[in-house]
Amino acid sequence: MNIEVEVNGVGYSRDIEPRMLLVHFLRDEIGLTGTHWGCDTTNCGTCVVWMDEVPVKSCTVLAAMAAGHSVRTVEDLEQNGTLDPVQQGFMEMHGLQCGFCTPGMMMTARWLLDHNPDPSEMEIREAISGQICRCTGYENIVRAIRWAAEHSGEPADKAGEVMA
């Protein structure tokens, strides 16, 4: 079947099998490999993307279901060469080690901060409770998201330009 999906503001049209999962569509059909494919079972959350402005686990959504809808992936966090404060926070606070869970963590974190700009530690922990990290023990991820909360809305040079 043919589907048209808007991903990060760009329209894509592809012929796919109806059984194709959104995570594989993003990675294999349009080459956006920032979204990771992890557990396959809706548990680990590394495949989290936004669909119509809401975080979803893309291993449990059919690409066909995304047709006509808009998807936002981790590639869209950086804007015009400037990292999102969430990305900068993960760098500043060592919020990743192997990096496998990071795209999903950051997409959920961005959504949380858009809806709750000053979350408590407990609110952050609850927001990422459907996502698994096996490196950090979550401590530094929570600090990274707090860092982003404290540095949102700052001028680009402070919140972090992309390093050359």
Place this chain on the structure above:
Amino acid sequence: MQVPAPVDYERALSLDHAIELLERYGPDAKIIAGGHSLLPMMKLRLLQPEVLIDLNNVTDLGYIKVESNEMRIGALTRHSELLESPIVSEHFPIISEAERVIADPVVRNRGTVGGSLCQADPSEDLAAVFSALKASVVLRGSKGTRVVPVREFHSGPYSTVIDPGEILTEIRVSLSSPCGSAYKKVERRVGDWAIAAVGVVLRVSNSRADDVGIGLTAVGAEHYCAYEAEEFLVGKELSEETINECARIAAENCNPSADQRGPVDYKRHLVEVLTFRALGKAVARCKGGSQ
């Protein structure tokens, strides 16, 4: 890689269109809403429908409203919407408390209330909640609409009385009955299915239980209900003694199975403790205690 077997996809553009598609494809078609139970089952080949009928674009099935002294929940309402609803948190702490421990926030963004009930998983929290609330569901097919009590909707594990040509469109909960409710769950880790859980709805007059609903999750209770315990408590004074006895009866009459979540006696013990605690909380709420 876990992916579903080959399947065809149809997008329903309205409720009537969805019913028409169900008629056209027959029992080999499945409605997909949130898909957070259906797609995992398809990945495991526990289900292999020939056609998926996507209901997600029938957005007028997503609502929470008050009508005819009932709260009416559209089948496509997401778990997160139920959790955030002021109507729900004002009238039904049992629903809010259950929703807070269903899966995780990202899954709750997608999973639907109607889908959860139709899935009829023995561990489904909302089935016990709506059973305790003595809610009804609205089923619509090409031959018309019928309203079925939730306590008659589930016919066993993963099975319901819904006909192949019907769609669950709405859940109705009376706004007049409860004055206190609560949901208590024990799980192995955050976001997991219940080892056991208990939902309680109480109406009290002159310090006696006037109407009692007790729903049990994951312990093999018929229709997710603790009938004997409910029957015991109706008309009784709500003392620690009667609540204790009610909890004991609920534990005695449920039918849990031993599995990786625990042995039978442990699950029975949980039912007793959780029934006691949920009743205590509901009684406190009846008296105007903390929400």
